[in-house]
Amino acid sequence: MTTTAPTDGLDGREALAPPEPTARARFVRRFRRQLPAQLALGYLVVVVAGVALAPLLATHDPLVQNLNGVLQPPGGGHVLGTDDLGRDVFSRALYAGRVSLVAAAEAVGVAVLLGVVPGLVAGYAGKAVDAVIMRVTDALMSFPPLILAIAFVGVLGPSLTNAMIVIGVIFAPRFVRLVRGTVIAIREETYIEASRSIGTGTATVIRRHVLPNALSPLIVQISLTAAMAMLAEASLSFLGLGVQPPDASWGSMIERGFRYTASAPWLTVFPGLLIALTVLAFNLLGDGLRDSLGREIRRGS
């Protein structure tokens, strides 16, 4: 027994597929198979670029009124028509998109910031720590998000930022639960025990093994939460509790155009379409990411 490598054909030196040196290469290969997610990503890139370049793309000043040309249908000098004060709907939609997307990002940011660390701690520590964190989370989850947001806005004054922070707090338990669940599953994996048996400290185990493996579901959840935050913003703005005139978000544009649904449907249809498509895109992207980020199982053999 002096040779290390066995000599038959099933030895440890059997050929492997060509190398795929980085996690990114692996992700790109798998993401290429997700057509809906790619379309969604393309759409989101266009939307984000559009609202970011709003000053360049806008055909008119979004705030300038033209009372001689109210409720003009799409076409002519105004691509998407004008609203009840004669403002250009296309230009307003571009600027409103900024408000809507930033609002969604605020809510998601707050939710991630408040959710991830407690989730990690609850999942890894378990026992009493877990119980305390989860009961607080349960209490938070029992609030209806919109009603609480409305109450806070009522107290703090109508401000979209306030409203979205509240929405973020309400969404945080989703992240606590998700991260906790993922961490509990990861904690039972043999590679955690293997790492402990080597003598690795707890902080290093969490940083090296737990966090990277909990990342994929987190990214997926961020995408899905962004969609929900968009809808929450639209709902609040529709109720007049979000952004204040003369600024607009997609939700508040629908609210303002609602009164003219019969005579000037373009006031509600276009922002509504933008909201619907963006929410759909976030959801499709989330699904695609889930399928390309998760653990890959060796197929065949």
Add this chain to the structure above:
Amino acid sequence: MTHAAEAETHVDPTVPGGPVAEVEDLDVEFTLRGGLLGRGGTLRAVRGVDLHIGERETLGLVGESGSGKSTTGRAMLRLVEPTRGRVRLDGEDVTAMGRGDLRAARRRMQMVFQDPYSSLDPSMVVGESIAEPLDTHEGLDRAARSARVAELLEHVGLRGAYAQRYPYEFSGGQRQRLAIARAIALNPRLLVCDEAVSALDVSTQNQILNLLEDLQERFGLSYLFIAHDLAVVRHIAHRVAVMYLGEIVETAPTDRVFDDPAHPYTRALLSAVPVPNPRRQRERERIILSGEMPDAANPPPGCCFHTRCPQVMDVCRSVAPPVVAAPGGGTVRCHLHT
């Protein structure tokens, strides 16, 4: 595979300078969580286990699932805390160590786990997993670190270039080689192999066993080889300890256990292993154990095996048998020999 022929080539090792690992009167208890209102009881998974493993020796630890063999291995490395008893590594008391000493001692005792599919972190390249013990204990610079990883991969029969691959690119046998590379990275004294080949198919098992034997020779390793497959144990172990319900019921050199088992439980285990010769297979006596292993939370009085023993006597039901020398070598815990 001719395990019988290969087993004879093992020379029973002499033990210079005392055993590498010693276990004395080891107890591990788990607290059971009660129901909604009930208070939980305790489960003694390991009950008064004594073991010793010499230099370059492989001790096979066999028994049914639930017999406490894995828990014994984990308690020796203090991955679960023993409730009572001592574990010594090169004469040093592992059970009495504080956190810092224990961390330092971990470099001398490592583990290879059963499931090669979950023992490597899927999110990092395998070179990083293998380098983890080096990062924790040695703090090598980049060049020395990657050179050592490549060297370890070669030791286990893989290419050094594989360090940049992800675990999912490897087969089960290759992954177990990777896990072994990680375990030997710090030149440990003791390797606990917990069902290290049970998840592999037979031809791969054989390769991994040969690799383990080869590494033992080259690096002077001692193994606690936990397995339920007796053929595998016969192939690799110098001595065998048989566990039942948390107790070691018999321990002896491998050939004595397989040729002349002293404990009725060992006989029953052996009779379940098929013999390659069809005539002998037909002629030999099969001992079928009735019932299941008793609940470890509620062990029977007297001898723990009396509920299933085909040769049970009255004394077995009330008096626990002492450990006595078995005819032909080793020890046995059975009233038939008292």
